[in-house]
Amino acid sequence: MAGNGVEKTSLEVTAMNFAYPGKPPFISNFNLSLQPGSRCLLIGANGAGKTTLLRILAGKHMVGGRDVVRVLGRSAFHDTSLVCGGELAYLGGSWSRTVGCAGEIPLQGDFSAEFMIFGVEGANPERRQKLIELLDIDLRWRMHKVSDGQRRRVQICMGLLQPFEVLLLDEITVDLDVVARLDLLEFFKEECEQRGACIVYATHIFDGLETWASHIAYVEDGTLKRAQLMSEVPELTVAKTLIKVVEPWLRREREEREKAAAVKALAPPAPRVQQSASSLWGSSRHMAYYR
Numbered sequence: 001m002a003g004n005g006v007e008k009t010s011l012e013v014t015a016m017n018f019a020y021p022g023k024p025p026f027i028s029n030f031n032l033s034l035q036p037g038s039r040c041l042l043i044g045a046n047g048a049g050k051t052t053l054l055r056i057l058a059g060k061h062m063v064g065g066r067d068v069v070r071v072l073g074r075s076a077f078h079d080t081s082l083v084c085g086g087e088l089a090y091l092g093g094s095w096s097r098t099v100g101c102a103g104e105i106p107l108q109g110d111f112s113a114e115f116m117i118f119g120v121e122g123a124n125p126e127r128r129q130k131l132i133e134l135l136d137i138d139l140r141w142r143m144h145k146v147s148d149g150q151r152r153r154v155q156i157c158m159g160l161l162q163p164f165e166v167l168l169l170d171e172i173t174v175d176l177d178v179v180a181r182l183d184l185l186e187f188f189k190e191e192c193e194q195r196g197a198c199i200v201y202a203t204h205i206f207d208g209l210e211t212w213a214s215h216i217a218y219v220e221d222g223t224l225k226r227a228q229l230m231s232e233v234p235e236l237t238v239a240k241t242l243i244k245v246v247e248p249w250l251r252r253e254r255e256e257r258e259k260a261a262a263v264k265a266l267a268p269p270a271p272r273v274q275q276s277a278s279s280l281w282g283s284s285r286h287m288a289y290y291r
């Protein structure tokens with residue numbers, strides 16, 4: 001709750017449309033609202049649009065006007081202080097073996113984990129120490145020699161040093177061992193429950209998430225098919241595990257895609273219409289800019 005007794009919305013997406021340059025509209029009329037303390041799982045098949053959505057929420061793409069994607073009541077794209085101040089954090093992608101990254105700036109060379117972590121300015125020493133211990137990081141690790149999972153731990157540590165209010169996670173636990181993953185999920189839960197942080201987590205790994213998540217959002221081809229409280233997913237009371245709930249959703253999707261492809265293959269060829277890339281891209285409803 002905000003100080004004036006009115007509940008503050010962490011994330012608000014209203015009638016959002018989006019297209020990649022030269023491609024037809026991908027996301028149309030997307031709406032989502034999350035309050036502080038929410039832990040929302042973002043589920044969908046490969047190519048459904050999870051990364052695209054997270055990048056839009058992170059303010060990396062401009063979509064429509066200032067009111068379309070709001071984080072903490074501010075425009076995710078226009079209000080750059082959200083990211084600079086650490087209130088809005090995005091953790092996705094992975095560092096390559098030979099190149100480390102500070103944010104999105106590649107750093108070539110031999111750096112220690114200590115150099116990377118202590119190089120983040122303004123971090124609270126207690127929070128930093130807690131994260132180093134939680135992620136079991138050896139500060140002497142050389143970043144170009146460590147394993148994928150060890151490098152991922154350093155990346156996550158750096159990304160969490162600022163006490164975010166909205167955190168967007170794109171499949172970041174994929175390289176972590178079971179203990180590191182479970183401890184990290186517990187840390188995220190505490191951040192939501194104790195500080196009112198809000199997390200959107202895109203993943204294909206569902207182990208342990210049945211009781212971790214408060215909400216689930218399921219996207220199919222850029223369309224939000226479901227957005228509901230975990231406690232209100234009727235299938236979960238029967239199936240018990242998330243994987244058993246989501247599997248039929250994804251199988252139905254695949255079957256429908258295959259049926260549509262079969263129908264298309266039988267249909268006579270449509271007359272060729274000359275359409276330039278710019279006419280697909282030129283619709284202002286779907287116009288987007290990138291950073």
Ligand SMILES: Nc1ncnc2c1ncn2[C@@H]1O[C@H](COP(=O)(O)OP(=O)(O)OP(=O)(O)O)[C@@H](O)[C@H]1O
Pocket residue numbers: 020021023026044045046047048049050051052053
């Ligand atoms: N830069 C880009 N330019 C054009 N099309 C893109 C671009 N990035 C992604 N796409 C397309 O957008 C769609 C959604 O991709 P996205 O990466 O958001 O899916 P995803 O749900 O995160 O998939 P995955 O589970 O495989 O990570 C895909 O069809 C992809 O080919």
